Amino acid sequence: MTVDELDDEEICKQYAIIIDRVPSYEDRKVEYEDELQSDDEIVETAKKEVKAGIRNGRKHDDLLTSTISAFLPKGTVQQQTGWTFRGAEPLSEYNVPNADAIFCNPDRNLAAIVECKTSLSSPGNALTQIYEAADAIREYRDELSENIGMEIERLETAICVPSYLDEQLAQRIEYEEQNDNAREQVYVWRWHYLEDGERIDLFSSFDNRTRSEATHDSELTQVLNSGVEITKERQATPSFFPSSHTYHIMEEALSELLKKRVRNEEPLREFTETELHDILTSQRHLPHYNSNEIGTRIYDGLMNRLESDNLITAIDQEETELTAGEKFYRYRVRGRSVETVLKNLREKYRTQAIERKIEIKAMRKIIEEFDEDQSSLGDFG
Amino acid sequence: MGVFEVEPQKFPDRVSFNHYLAEHYDTLIENDLYVIAGLTEYSREDFLDLLRNDGYEIVGNYGGIQKIRCDYGGERPAEFYLSYDIEDNVVLFYTDMRKTEEVENTIEPFLENKPGVHYLYISPSLLQDIREKIVSEDPATEITEFVAKRTERTDTSSRFRPEEWRTINYYGRDGLESLREMEEHYGVLPRIMEFNVPGFLNFRINHEGVFKLKGGSLKQLFKHIETCIEEALKVKMAYERTDFEMIRASAQLEVPTSEPAAITLKNKIRYHELDGLKDSMQDRDYVLVGSYAEEGSLYFTTEVIDQVKNSTFRIKANEDQIRIFPQDESDLGTFYRFYEFIQDSVDESAELAPA
Numbered sequence: 001m002t003v004d005e006l007d008d009e010e011i012c013k014q015y016a017i018i019i020d021r022v023p024s025y026e027d028r029k030v031e032y033e034d035e036l037q038s039d040d041e042i043v044e045t046a047k048k049e050v051k052a053g054i055r056n057g058r059k060h061d062d063l064l065t066s067t068i069s070a071f072l073p074k075g076t077v078q079q080q081t082g083w084t085f086r087g088a089e090p091l092s093e094y095n096v097p098n099a100d101a102i103f104c105n106p107d108r109n110l111a112a113i114v115e116c117k118t119s120l121s122s123p124g125n126a127l128t129q130i131y132e133a134a135d136a137i138r139e140y141r142d143e144l145s146e147n148i149g150m151e152i153e154r155l156e157t158a159i160c161v162p163s164y165l166d167e168q169l170a171q172r173i174e175y176e177e178q179n180d181n182a183r184e185q186v187y188v189w190r191w192h193y194l195e196d197g198e199r200i201d202l203f204s205s206f207d208n209r210t211r212s213e214a215t216h217d218s219e220l221t222q223v224l225n226s227g228v229e230i231t232k233e234r235q236a237t238p239s240f241f242p243s244s245h246t247y248h249i250m251e252e253a254l255s256e257l258l259k260k261r262v263r264n265e266e267p268l269r270e271f272t273e274t275e276l277h278d279i280l281t282s283q284r285h286l287p288h289y290n291s292n293e294i295g296t297r298i299y300d301g302l303m304n305r306l307e308s309d310n311l312i313t314a315i316d317q318e319e320t321e322l323t324a325g326e327k328f329y330r331y332r333v334r335g336r337s338v339e340t341v342l343k344n345l346r347e348k349y350r351t352q353a354i355e356r357k358i359e360i361k362a363m364r365k366i367i368e369e370f371d372e373d374q375s376s377l378g379d380f381g
Numbered sequence: 382m383g384v385f386e387v388e389p390q391k392f393p394d395r396v397s398f399n400h401y402l403a404e405h406y407d408t409l410i411e412n413d414l415y416v417i418a419g420l421t422e423y424s425r426e427d428f429l430d431l432l433r434n435d436g437y438e439i440v441g442n443y444g445g446i447q448k449i450r451c452d453y454g455g456e457r458p459a460e461f462y463l464s465y466d467i468e469d470n471v472v473l474f475y476t477d478m479r480k481t482e483e484v485e486n487t488i489e490p491f492l493e494n495k496p497g498v499h500y501l502y503i504s505p506s507l508l509q510d511i512r513e514k515i516v517s518e519d520p521a522t523e524i525t526e527f528v529a530k531r532t533e534r535t536d537t538s539s540r541f542r543p544e545e546w547r548t549i550n551y552y553g554r555d556g557l558e559s560l561r562e563m564e565e566h567y568g569v570l571p572r573i574m575e576f577n578v579p580g581f582l583n584f585r586i587n588h589e590g591v592f593k594l595k596g597g598s599l600k601q602l603f604k605h606i607e608t609c610i611e612e613a614l615k616v617k618m619a620y621e622r623t624d625f626e627m628i629r630a631s632a633q634l635e636v637p638t639s640e641p642a643a644i645t646l647k648n649k650i651r652y653h654e655l656d657g658l659k660d661s662m663q664d665r666d667y668v669l670v671g672s673y674a675e676e677g678s679l680y681f682t683t684e685v686i687d688q689v690k691n692s693t694f695r696i697k698a699n700e701d702q703i704r705i706f707p708q709d710e711s712d713l714g715t716f717y718r719f720y721e722f723i724q725d726s727v728d729e730s731a732e733l734a735p736a
Contacts, residue, residue, distance in 0.1 A: 058673045062682060072638055073630045086631055149631040193680050195699060234640045237625070237695055237706055239684075248671060255670045255686060263691050284709070289633040338688060339668045 003367050008360050015363040018370045025366050032362035046357035050350055057245030059118040063191055064088070064100050067116055067160050068287070069235040070200045070228040071103050077228055081219035082107045086148040087289045089242040091140055097132035099157075100241070102148065109153040110218055113137060114189065116160045123172035130157045131183040147289045156216055160189035166203040174208045187216060189224065197231030200224070239285035242294045246305050247349055249298060253279050254345060258338040269341065270315065272325025273303075309352040311345055384448070384460035384476045385410045391444030395464035395473055398446050402475070403600040412477040414599065415484055416606060417461075418501035418590035419472045419492040420617055422713040425465045428472065431498070432463075435491055451487045459483035470617070471501070471610050480593065489589070496690045499714035501590030501613045502721045505570035505729050508588060511605055515576060516557065523577045524556030526585070529569035532726050533664075534657040536648035539568025570729055588721075613717075619733040620716040625707045639695070639706035642716070643734035644723055649700040652676045661726040684708070690715045702734065703727075 006014065019026055036042050071077050071085045078084040082105045090102040090113070099113035115130045134157050137144060145151050161169055169188050176182040188203035202224035204214035215221040239252040256279050261268045279285060280302070281295030288294045306312045312329045320328050333344035387409070392398040402409070421428050429439065432449060441448030445464065452458040460483075461474040474488050492500040516522045531539065533546040549569055551559055556575075563569050575585040575595075582597035590609065594602050619642045627635040650658065655674050662669060662685070672683035681698040692715040695706040705719060723731045 055673070058671060059675075062673055068636070073628045073636060084630060085636060087634055147633055149633065193675070193678055193699075195678050195701065197699070231704070232643075234638050235697075235706060237637045237639045237708060251670050252684075255668070255684075259686055259691065259693060262688070283635045284627065284637050287634065287636050289631065338686060339663070342668060342670070 003364050003371070006364075006367075011360055011363050011367065014367050018366060022370070025370065028369070029359075029362045029366050032365045033359055036358045036361055042358065042361070043354065046354045046361075047350075049357055050353045053353075054245055054247045054350075056118060057248055060116060061241060061244055061248065063116045063118055063160065063162070064241060065236055065238060066191055066198055066230055067114060067189070067200060068101055068238075069230050069233065072234060072236060075233065077223050081105065081223055083110075083112075083218075083220055083223075085236075085287075086111075086150075088238070088287045089294075090144055090148070090289075091133075091136050092242040092288065093290045093293050094136070094140060094143070096136040096140065097129060098136060099130060099133040102137075102144075104148060104150055104152075105218065106150040108218070109151045110156070111137070111148075111150075111152045111154070112156040112158055112216070112220065114158045114160050117165070117169075118162060120161065120165050120168050120172075123169055124176075126159055126169070127172060127176060127182075127186060130159060130186055133157075134184050154217075156187065156218070156220075157184045158187040158189050160191055160200065163190040163192045166190050170203060170206055174206060177208055185213065187214075192227075197229065199227045199229050199231075201227035236287070238287045240298075242286070242288055242298065246302060247346070247353075249280070249302055250306065250311075250349060251342070251346065252285065253302065255338070255342055256285075258341060262338060267321055268336065268338070270320045270322055270328060270330045272322050273299075273327040273329070274325035276303075309349060311348055311352075383450070383458070384462065384478060385412075385414075387441075387443060387446075387448075387462065389443070392446045392464075394445045395466055395471075398443075398462070398464055398475075399599075399603045403598075403603060406594075406599045410477050414594040415474075415476050415478075415480060416592045416594075416602070417474040417476075417484065417488050417492070418592070418606060418610065418613075419474075419488075419498055420501060420613060420713060420717070421465075421470050421472055421498040423470075423497055425467060428465060428498075431495065432491075435495070437487075453483075453486045455482055455486060457483075459487040461488065469610070469614055471614075472498075473606075480591070484591070489591070493589075494689055496692055496710075496712045496714055499717040501609060502616070502717050503586065503588045503590060503609050504612070504721075504724050505572070505588070506724075507609065507612050508571045508574060508586065509564075511586070511608065512557075512560075512571070512574060512576075515578060515605075519578050519581065521579050522557065523554050523579070524560055524574050525554055525577050526552050526573070526575040527556050527560050527571055528573040528587075529560060529563060529571050531567060531569045532661075534654070534661050534726060535568070535729065536727070537568045537570060537729050540566045543568055616717060616720055616733060617713065620711075620713055623705065623707050623711060623716070625709055625711055637708075639708065641697075641704040641706045644703045644705070644720065644731050645734045646701055646703065646723075646728045647730035647732075648728040650679060650681075650698060650703075650727065651700070652679050655679075655681060658727065662722070665722050665726070667722075685719075687712075687715045687718060690718060694719070703731075 068085050073084050083103055086102050086104045088101050089098045091098045100116045101114050102111055104111045113133055117126050137155055141152055166188055173186055190201055190203050192199045206214045240249045257271045277299050280299045281292045283291045286295050310332055313332050315328045315330045317328055331341055333348055335341035335344050437449045437451045439447050440450045447463045449463050450458045450460045459478055461476045464473045492498055529549045531547045549563055573587040577583045582601050583595040584602050585593040592606055623640050623642045625639045628638050630636050666688040668686040670684040674681040679700045684695045686693050690712055692712040693708040697704045
């Protein structure tokens with residue numbers, strides 16, 4: 001695998017290994033960072049990447065929310081077919097590949113996992129993801145059954161995309177099926193956003209599939225063929241999902257805290273770990289059947305990020321009027337209103353994210369340099 | 382000296398109290414009479430508790446009508462008669478004390494800022510309808526004073542400089558003609574109007590549900606108030622169809638869900654206007670969280686914190702419609718405030734979509 005193919009997490013790991021072996025590379029990394037920071041083009045690119053990451057995360061969560069809305073408990077689809085939403089990112093508590101949502105028909109022990117994709121830069125990856133998620137469901141069938149409250153006898157898989165991506169996805173599915181690489185029969189759900197509203201339906205115009213192969217082997221076919229209207233119906237309103245963008249989770253959770261502060265006339269700029277933990281583990285915000293465990297994980301990740309980015313600081317209990325909790329924090333941004341505190345938190349988060357992007361670029365250079373140094377040493381050998 | 386004195390008797394509801402006041406107005410009330418209208422989602426008892434918690438005390442009981450007092454720190458306590466309608470949750474406060482002192486320091490901010498209550502918003506188009514109705518019934522009607530506004534980023538047509546926002550405060554006997562002309566030429570919409578129907582009725586009305594009788598038929602003024610209540614109740618009905626509910630999906634999962642209300646726009650929102658819309662919202666004390674928009678068939682969604690009512694809701698909009706999803710505890714005042722904002726700053730012809 002080349003350095004370019006490594007993701008940010010892998011880059012950090014590789015870099016840590018190098019520094020452990022040759023600490024002098026750390027100074028070199030700082031030099032690279034300074035160099036990159038002074039290059040306007042690179043800084044501008046990092047800004048765009050951060051902005052796009054946040055936007056794409058939001059877009060994905062929005063598509064997932066709409067998909068869930070089509071299958072709400074007590075909603076039209078459940079009443080007509082028995083199919084309903086049973087959880088976002090099933091099995092995320094096991095750290096195994098998972099789809100974005102699971103929909104079930106408990107009367108017939110049927111389940112469908114759905115992956116939402118707002119872009120298809122690599123349609124093959126989308127398919128690999130859903131294949132792996134299906135494998136994990138089969139492997140953890142008993143555990144999942146317990147959590148969703150029903151046995152799973154048959155599992156179907158689907159990818160939901162904005163309608164303009166339907167053919168691109170279908171072509172990739174056909175390609176994999178023709179080359180015997182398809183590990184699942186993946187259906188294509190389309191999210192339409194038209195002047196008259198939102199709708200989810202089924203794409204069935206595959207060249208290589210018969211009509212019955214292109215549609216679900218269940219009551220889903222009928223409702224999805226005619227399309228599920230979302231606009232005028234009751235909708236799901238979760239705040240975030242297990243793998244939502246940290247920026248998104250921060251915004252939602254901290255705005256909730258700030259609002260609570262104003263309502264209770266408490267110090268705006270302070271909070272306790274208990275309050276934040278309560279928000280992040282609540283199904284009011286996180287629609288996961290094991291919201292306690294997943295929310296705690298989200299809490300750890302968010303706090304880690306907020307502290308490392310210097311967005312908050314721990315304070316002693318004597319420094320605050322707050323009492324409920326053991327650990328107390330204060331925002332490290334200016335502002336005396338919900339609006340300004342949030343605005344400054346967002347700005348500082350983005351600034352730190354840009355710096356992190358540049359730091360990762362510098363780490364990549366170190367890894368490349370290290371590899372080159374190693375191979376030239378090898379040449380001498 | 383406090384509010385005018387009512388003879389000790391029982392009034393079952395606002396209709397009987399209004400009837401009594403209309404009959405005895407000349408002998409009971411020496412000053413201008415103010416009727417301040419509002420709506421609430423609280424029950425009668427909860428509403429009275431809300432008032433008590435805000436520093437009001439009940440100093441007189443007249444059956445369905447209460448006399449209330451609030452010592453707000455002025456030179457004398459503010460006093461009102463309160464009618465609470467059990468059927469439609471409409472509240473009316475009656476007083477002949479001063480608008481700029483006792484009223485503006487007590488009931489007005491109470492109705493504006495408290496969650497669960499709101500002033501009886503009267504839209505510019507309803508103000509225009511009332512005006513035309515009064516004039517058609519008596520062509521001698523004069524408007525002697527008005528305030529009309531053109532808000533920033535409104536789509537209301539304007540012959541001259543539509544990009545400018547403006548407020549016109551006008552005094553003069555030809556106010557009726559001037560207001561019509563200014564609506565056409567300067568794209569302003571009425572907020573306050575003072576009518577003089579010679580020999581019959583002299584009153585003032587503002588968009589925040591405050592009516593002032595300066596002279597003439599109180600009975601006729603109550604008719605106009607009832608018209609405004611009727612319109613406001615349509616908004617309340619739309620609000621009552623909305624709700625937030627955690628719905629059980631399985632033994633281990635509940636899902637947050639919301640039933641929306643929709644506002645239909647006659648002037649479409651375009652993608653390039655979204656920044657302006659967001660700015661307008663911020664100007665009106667709304668904080669936007671997690672906004673996301675797409676071009677094409679416009680798609681805009683955001684969570685909104687109402688800093689005045691300290692509540693939250695979510696909106697989803699396309700070019701023609703804005704849907705409002707209550708979050709957690711839904712709030713009547715929040716809903717009215719946002720509806721007023723849309724009519725004020727986005728599209729004065731916006732209407733609630735039928736269920």
